[in-house]
Amino acid sequence: MYKQQQLIDLLNNRHILIAGYGREGKSTHALLQKLVPESKVTIAHNDEEIYATLSQTPSPFDLIIKSPGIPSMKLEGRCNPAIISSQTDIFLQVYGAQTIAVTGTKGKSTTTSLIQHVLDQTLSPSRRIILAGNIGIPLFDILPQIDEQAIVVAEFSCHQLENIHQAPHIGILLNLYQEHLDHYHSYHDYQMAKMQIALNQQSGDHFFYCTDSGDLTHITETLRSHIPSTLHPYSLLDAQHSVIPSLHTSLPGDHNLSNIYVAYKVAELFGVTLEQFAQALSSFKGLPHRLELVGTYKGITFYNDSISTIPEATMAAVSALKHVDTLILGGFDRGIDYTALGHFLAHPPAPCSPVNNLVFVGAAGQRMLNEWNSDKLIDGKTLLAENDYTIIIPWCYDHTCKGGICLLSPAAASYDSFSNFEHRGNTYKQLIKDSQ
Numbered sequence: 001m002y003k004q005q006q007l008i009d010l011l012n013n014r015h016i017l018i019a020g021y022g023r024e025g026k027s028t029h030a031l032l033q034k035l036v037p038e039s040k041v042t043i044a045h046n047d048e049e050i051y052a053t054l055s056q057t058p059s060p061f062d063l064i065i066k067s068p069g070i071p072s073m074k075l076e077g078r079c080n081p082a083i084i085s086s087q088t089d090i091f092l093q094v095y096g097a098q099t100i101a102v103t104g105t106k107g108k109s110t111t112t113s114l115i116q117h118v119l120d121q122t123l124s125p126s127r128r129i130i131l132a133g134n135i136g137i138p139l140f141d142i143l144p145q146i147d148e149q150a151i152v153v154a155e156f157s158c159h160q161l162e163n164i165h166q167a168p169h170i171g172i173l174l175n176l177y178q179e180h181l182d183h184y185h186s187y188h189d190y191q192m193a194k195m196q197i198a199l200n201q202q203s204g205d206h207f208f209y210c211t212d213s214g215d216l217t218h219i220t221e222t223l224r225s226h227i228p229s230t231l232h233p234y235s236l237l238d239a240q241h242s243v244i245p246s247l248h249t250s251l252p253g254d255h256n257l258s259n260i261y262v263a264y265k266v267a268e269l270f271g272v273t274l275e276q277f278a279q280a281l282s283s284f285k286g287l288p289h290r291l292e293l294v295g296t297y298k299g300i301t302f303y304n305d306s307i308s309t310i311p312e313a314t315m316a317a318v319s320a321l322k323h324v325d326t327l328i329l330g331g332f333d334r335g336i337d338y339t340a341l342g343h344f345l346a347h348p349p350a351p352c353s354p355v356n357n358l359v360f361v362g363a364a365g366q367r368m369l370n371e372w373n374s375d376k377l378i379d380g381k382t383l384l385a386e387n388d389y390t391i392i393i394p395w396c397y398d399h400t401c402k403g404g405i406c407l408l409s410p411a412a413a414s415y416d417s418f419s420n421f422e423h424r425g426n427t428y429k430q431l432i433k434d435s436q
Contacts, residue, residue, distance in 0.1 A: 002146045004035065006094045011036045015060050017053060019075070020067025021045040027138035028065050028087050047074055054078040065090070068134070068159035071183040088160040091139040096166045099152045100266065101133070103197055104174030104210075106313045108155045109135050109287055110251065111174060111259040115266055116153040121280035122272045127151060134160060159183065162193035167200035170269065171229075172262055173220075175213040177312045182334050191219050198227045205229035206269065208262050212236050234262055243274060248282045252291060253320025289425040291317055297436040299402035305409035306425030311341035314411040318344070319352055325404030326357040326396050330365020331412035331424070338368050339375075341411055346377040357382045357399045359392055364412035387417065393431040 001007075011032060018025050018032075021043055032041050042061070044050040050070065054061075055078075064084045066075065075084060092099065102112040112135055120129040126149050132142045133154030146152065154168070158180060176191055184190045198207040198220070207229045211217045217233075224231070236254055239245070239261035249260060264277050286292065294302040305317045309331075318324050327345075345355055358381055360369040369385055372378045382399055386392050400406045414424040 001143055002148065002150075003094050007031075007090070007143075008035050010090055010093060011063075012039060014063045015040045016042070017050075017061045017064045018043045018067070019050050019064055020070040022067055022069055023136075024087055024138045025065075025067045027140045028067075031140045031143070050074060051078070066163065068157055071159075072162060073183065073185065084163050086160060086163045087139055088133075088156060089164045089166075092164055092166045092168060095146060095152060097169050098146075098150060099154055099168035100170040100172075101154045101156050101168035101197060102172045102174065103156045103158070103161060103194055104172075105177040105179045105310060106308070106316075107174045107255060107259050108157075109307070110256065110290055111172065111263060112153055112155040113287060114251075114260065114263045114281070114284055117284045118263060118267050118272065118277060118280040119151060119153065119270060121283070122267065122276040123151075123270060129153060156197065158190055158193040161196045164196050164200055166202075167197050167205065167229075169201075170206045170208075170266060171197040171201060172208040172266065173197060173216060174210055174259065174262070175312075176216040176219070177213070177310050178336055179310050181336070191215065195219060195223060198229065199223065201227065201229035203228050206232060208232040208234060208265065210234060210236075210258060210262070212258065232265065234258075234265065247278045250284070251286055253316055255316040255320065256291075289421055291320060292425070294429050294432055297432060298397060300397065300400045301405045302429075302432050303405060303407045303409075304425045304429055305407060306414065306421040306428065308409040308411060309413050309421065310336060311338055311344075311411045314341060314409040315344050317407060317409040318355065319349070321405055321407060322351055323353050323405055324355050324407045325353075326359070326400040326406040327355045328359040328361065328392065328396070328406075328408045328428075329368055329410055329412070330359075330361035330363075331410045331414050331418075332416035333363035333367055334413060336364075336412070338364075338371060338411065342368065342372040342375060342377040345372075355381070356401075357396070358384070359396070360385045361387055361389075361392070361410065362412065362416050364410075368411075389427055389431055393428070393435050397435060 018028055044053045066086050102108050116129050116131040128150040130142050130145050130152045132139050134157045135155040178187055209216055209220055211233045212235050236258045239257045244261050267277050289306040292304040294304050308314045308317055384395050396406045408428045414421045418424040
């Protein structure tokens with residue numbers, strides 16, 4: 001294993017607590033058993049076990065490897081913050097110099113996958129391009145694939161970045177919107193977790209960030225003196241004025257145009273030509289649950305955008321498709337402000353046609369319905385408040401105009417009724433096909 005000794009040095013002869021035992025926690029445990037079997041390891045599967053384990057006095061632990069699903073708030077006051085680490089933190093301390101990382105509130109998975117695809121298609125076969133991270137592949141699982149020439153392209157969430165001591169050589173921050181507020185004391189704390197991707201870089205590293213996100217621009221300018229890397233600001237306008245709009249792609253919408261542009265700028269750092277990039281882009285397919293075309297049934301075209309859990313993502317999806325007739329909204333309510341989305345649907349920007357039918361699901365959907373009715377933002381639209389998708393899908397078939405689009409883009413989390421956004425999206429797709 002490349003750089004195995006550096007990993008051993010970080011993990012050996014420690015009493016380690018694995019906080020959280022999902023996919024990443026199990027991956028961490030497997031590596032510890034392989035590399036440092038002499039280190040004592042305690043596993044706490046969930047919040048209750050973590051609380052009980054950390055109640056020991058004095059604490060026996062000198063390293064806590066926190067899984068992304070465990071909010072840092074849950075550890076506050078229960079341990080020395082200096083001993084909290086993560087799989088991402090340990091990985092980057094060893095392999096950060098050969099890592100490209102993408103983060104942001106939305107667009108991470110598509111942009112990460114696109115960069116990996118482009119570099120894999122254009123660079124020498126001797127340079128293995130490895131996809132990993134929040135996209136569903138724990139970083140420790142790819143260690144056997146890494147050698148001196150390898151490039152790791154990783155998607156990172158805020159939870160993975162918040163405890164890092166070294167950032168990736170190339171970091172991309174796509175946007176910042178209100179999200180995961182149930183895991184942080186404030187929106188500012190969430191923003192600062194994301195900004196670790198730049199604050200922990202070194203001279204000679206590169207930080208790309210999109211200036212279309214006002215909050216991202218503001219916090220980057222505020223912290224500019226603390227960011228040691230080369231800054232690469234970019235915008236949708238830059239993308240529109242470049243050659244990128246003329247290239248063939250299966251990724252619709254301005255948000256994807258912006259993401260394609262930054263992927264090209266990153267590829268340029270590796271000597272990829274425009275011609276090479278264009279060829280690779282043309283063969284890239286979009287990811288499931290991200291403006292995914294389900295198909296056309298009974299004259300209605302269905303799209304699955306279950307990944308969209310904030311209003312900005314839903315507005316981007318409607319804008320990208322332009323002719324959405326029916327929109328399914330709602331799910332778990334995290335207290336996000338839906339005012340802007342209501343005004344967007346009341347007065348859609350050209351060339352978007354009006355969304356005529358709205359479905360409201362869950363507590364978040366009920367709040368949207370109540371607030372927008374009160375503000376008279378949805379007068380004249382056909383409305384359904386319903387939590388059961390077996391009822392929702394037939395209703396959409398009955399009310400969506402022939403030749404129109406039915407879009408699931410909820411602007412809300414899924415975990416009131418589903419295990420995750422994939423479960424919600426797969427249910428939606430299956431019911432569409434079963435109901436035709």
